Amino acid sequence: MAIEIKAPTFPESVADGTVATWHKKPGDAVKRDELIVDIETDKVVMEVLAEADGVLAEIVKNEGDTVLSSELLGTLSEGGAAVAAPAAAAAPAPAAAAAALAAAAEEAILSPAARKIAAENDLDRNAIPGTGKGGRVTKEDAVAAVEAKKAPAPAAKPVAPAAEAPIFAVGDRVEKRVPMTRLRAKIAERLVEAQSSMAMLTTYNEVNMKPIMDLRNKYKDLFEKKHNGVRLGFMSFFVKAATEALKRFPGVNASIDGNDIVYHGYSDVGVAVSSDRGLVVPVLRNAELMSLAEIEGTIASYGRKAKEGKLTIEEMTGGTFTISNGGVFGSLLSSPIVNPPQTAILGMHKIQERPMAVNGQVVILPMMYLALSYDHRLIDGKEAVSFLVAIKDLLEDPARLLLDV
Known part of the structure; x- marks a missing residue:
């Protein structure tokens, strides 16, 4: 049949x-x-x-x-x-x-990514040790097997060229042409669309991360123990601060649909995650109702799924506001691009110790630049600046998040 x-x-x-x-x-x-x-x-x-x-x-x-x-x-x-x-x-x-x-x-027992790597590199699937659940061979296991295969004997068998990007020797004038993935092409299309269709503007500020860092260092072990291994990071604080600021400035949480403005009574926050296929933005649904542990756990789960190519369309659809953290890659300052039809995106950056004037004294503090890119057709400069200042105030005094002040 x-x-x-x-x-x-x-x-x-x-x-x-x-x-x-x-x-x-x-x-x-x-x-x-x-x-x-x-x-x-x-x-x-x-x-x-x-x-x-x-x-x-x-x-x-x-x-x-x-x-x-x-x-x-x-x-x-x-x-x-x-x-x-x-x-x-x-x-x-x-x-x-x-x-x-x-x-x-x-x-x-091989994940799809591991199976593909094994096929492209002519690996014996039975010989790859699996570190995943139930002995499952993960993508990282397959990559490690490829490296182990390359290391011992460079002059192995003269097999046909591998599908991976070649490592060119100094002085080589070799070129390799590969088709752009659909995800990469779509990212390029949307970025160009955003810049050509929006009146995009970016405002900047800086935040003293010491209060958040002190709070995290004090409770991170207890937090991880109580919440079954979920680690306390900085992203959850930024998400909570953003959702509180979105309540105060609903225009930043709105979107433009033709000649209409759509105001959202909820905060679906997209979190930009880097993957092998490109940048993906899974969404935290009703982030304003989530606890710090729920935010951290969900983001960690999205990160794992992004690496394994397991994110679903439902997890990546929608979103009323986006947060992008270029600081994990060392970015000190950047201007993020709004993800339409949203009207704003918050950019986090590297924490850098800098001399700051505090009460007439020079103090070394861990500072982070923040950037808010927004669509000036809907959001005025005053509203955008006030929104960013609200996030700064909430992060520099975390008690405000609990007291709603």
Whole structure:
């Protein structure tokens, strides 16, 4: 019986996708719920799983092809046997089937990213030690295996070129052309759109991080113990301060829809996260109702999912305000670009000790520059500056967050 392998049903915000990777070839044995093909959209990578045990009979859409929602990708022969080399005697057939099933079972403990790295670098999947849950081989395990393979013997076998970006020797004039991913292309499109369609302006301020750092150092161990390993970082304080400031300045939490202004009675805060595929912005829903532990735990979960390519479209859709932390990469000052249809974005930066004048005395304090980029069509300069000052005041005196003052 032939089973159709179809692309996922895309939400309204996603027009189409691209076939990123086929994990099986025609004739390969497939187990139920095993990953067959990855579909890349401009937001996330969506996995297509097998609906039943069988053999991949046909591939209709090849890697790189554009597919629409629920479009046919290929067919699966239910209950078939893997196509071996020229059929020999009937005796080895059970052994071949057992081997195919064993191989499929072994593949099941590899994450999609690890499986792709193993295939591209000709790694023995059985030889990669897994550090994930239940012995699952993670992307980091596969990368470590690649490095271990490269280190001992540079002059191994003259295999064809790897798909990874080459390391060019000094003086080389080699070029490598690779297609831009859909996510990277969409990011570029939206950034250009934002700059061309908005009256974008950025205002700056600085915040003394010492009160937050002292509070964090005092309670971080107790916090982690009480909340089952969730670590107390700085982002949760910024999210709470931002949600409080958004209540006071609702225009910063609004969006423009045609000739209408849409004011949101909730704070869905997007948190920019870097991944191998590019910048993604998962959303903290109703962040104004979340505790510090819930914020930190959710952000940590999003970070792990971003690395593994597991973020869902639902987790990345929407958002009324965004926070971007370039400080983790060492950025001292930058002007973030608003993510439309939102009207503002807060940029965090590196904490740098600087001499500051306090009560007529020079004191060395850990300072951070803050940047608020906003759409001047909706937000006036006074409102933007007051919003940023409110965040600064809340962070420099964290008790204000509890007292709502």
